[in-house]
Amino acid sequence: MADHPYRDLPPEALWRRAVAERSPLHLEHLYRPRFPLGRETRIAAAGSCFAQHIGRQFKERGYAFLDAEPAPPLLEAGERGRFGYDMYSARYGNLYSARQLLQLVQRAQGTFTPLDEAWEEGGRWFDPFRPTIEPDGFASLEELRAVREHHLGAVRSLLEQADVFVFTFGLTEAWIDTRDGAVLPLCPGTAHGTFDPEQHAFHNFSWPEVMGDFEEFMRLAREVNPTMRFLVTVSPVPLTATASGQHVLTASVASKSILRAVCAELVARHEHVDYFPSYELVTSHPMRAMFFDPNLRTVAPRGVAHVMSTFFEAHEGTATAAPTPASTGRPAQVPVPHEDDVVCDEAILDTFGA
Template sequence: MKHPYEQAPPYTKWRHAVAAPATEAVDPGIGFPFRLSRRDRVATAGSCFAQHVGRALRGRGFSHYVTETAHPFVANVAGPFAYEQFSARYGNVYTSRQMLQLVQRALGLFEPADRAWTGPDGHWYDPFRPTVQPGGFLSVEELETDRRRHLACVRTLLDGLDYLVFTLGLTEAWMSATDGAAYPLCPGVAAGAFDPAQHLFVNLEVDEIVADVEAFLALITAINPSARLILTVSPVALAATAENRHVLASNTYSKAVLRVAAEMLARRNPGTIGYFPSYEIITGIHSRGGYVLDDLRSVSEAGVAQVMASFARNATRADEPDPADAPAPHDPVALRQAALFKDLSGLTAAECDEAMLGA
């Protein structure tokens, strides 16, 4: 009788799938459960790495679903003001708790007690989007008007998306002692003032992340039953840790927790949640460090290109014609995959608020 490993496909064996192939031929995206078409409305949220997905999809004719755009009069400064970094102007959503509360706020189910922070310039900043408005707002009224518009745009997003790509970035977070509201940054880093009696540090565990994600997905599918979730884990290392230990140990712990949580979610919710292995593509030993920059945390252009090439092969419909430059008939799949994300200029310029923690 043959044992199970004898007839297993080559991609299940380290020697064939990791050690022997050229770096660019290693592709752990095999078996991804969803195939996106250009008609699908794909929303993005999460840590800074999720920005790469939106830009690449948009650059090659896929629908990066954006519901919050800048007024034409200020379109020339839309980038610094966090428009179209993601599908709405929420900035980096680093943790599962942030994402859950964002969905709850958009649906009118949660209103944090913390309404506005002041900065060193005397202007007003949104505690849950402290960096999206450079220079802050001139008044609390202006801030709250913008916030109402923002949450309405998020609600529109939840109603209309087909897929949500959510990049799990961090387990470490700061929360309000009053109501558990999760901040994207520690108070006092970008705005506000840190108060150890009011601002609590938490390091989310696997079961908490799983519960958060399943809770926000249930809220979305209650109003949009066909919505699907694509999870990724950010390969960008922690800029700093609030734990009293070496940042390398904290980074390893956080990424392991996020990866296990993503696996559990995908296994428990087949057909609704899929995990795409961008983390493995960037950080796997097969890359020999070639997909990170000299700071050893930022992803290189080559790394972004490799992730997007795998996404094209494994998560998009290869039989759908490319409207930009249709491939030659003799090798349509290979040519389309090569062309799909060829324009990578500027893709590695993702805005990461978390880098401020390591300054």
């Protein structure tokens, strides 16, 4: 028989041996880390709401997870998520798109200043780019500005100190201020602000846009920190609602497919980028939707546990030292209570359905 490239493929390259004949709970070699993450590795994280699980697991397992904006000591643990603390490495809330992440860094570096500075409602002030971090709003515009400047300083600190930046891609759909292209985390009017059809436009990011945005983010980050590496994932949580005009199922599949394809290309182009398949571990058909709650959208605790155990088992043996405190972005407190209480701003859209 003639020789050919398929004769000596490893088991994980063959569907029958790698998937069909195995339990979905024990798929071998699904994730092979491109670079190790030791307990001394300074890690920063951002992204959609599913990414909160990743940060919490890093903290609980004793990794040097950076928190450049820790909660005030007097704020009760159960209230921290409601005010945007203990979610990520800074108090930026959920960053659903690569454009949001890029613009956040541009704002922190002073190269982009959105025209929409604040929303006023009943004498209280809300940040359009973090509309839910202060549930009752700020007492004054001056207070909002001061807190924002502190926040952007924390973002600059993360870029300077992080060895690895973890980003979970969530959505391609977004609402944009047509005057300057600023991306908002939520459609104005859903939580705070006022929707203006002349000012606010729906936009569904294409593959080239998402790819370009994340590559530009990496370029800016590595200008500050040339050795920074990146770990990307795709959230397995589907869209709560779509403004695309499509059925929400096809819109969700299209969005996630674009994001997954971007991750594949990022890994192919850049040696300093790794991909972890949290999306496949939850949503692929061998999993039979067993990791979703009955609403078929939110990931059940057993699904989170499966994803996280797969990740950390792949990194066994890479942790060699105790966490090293950073001068400004220091390892967050552990343990973190209420680990399954995830703050997902997008979930508010579900309340508008009939």
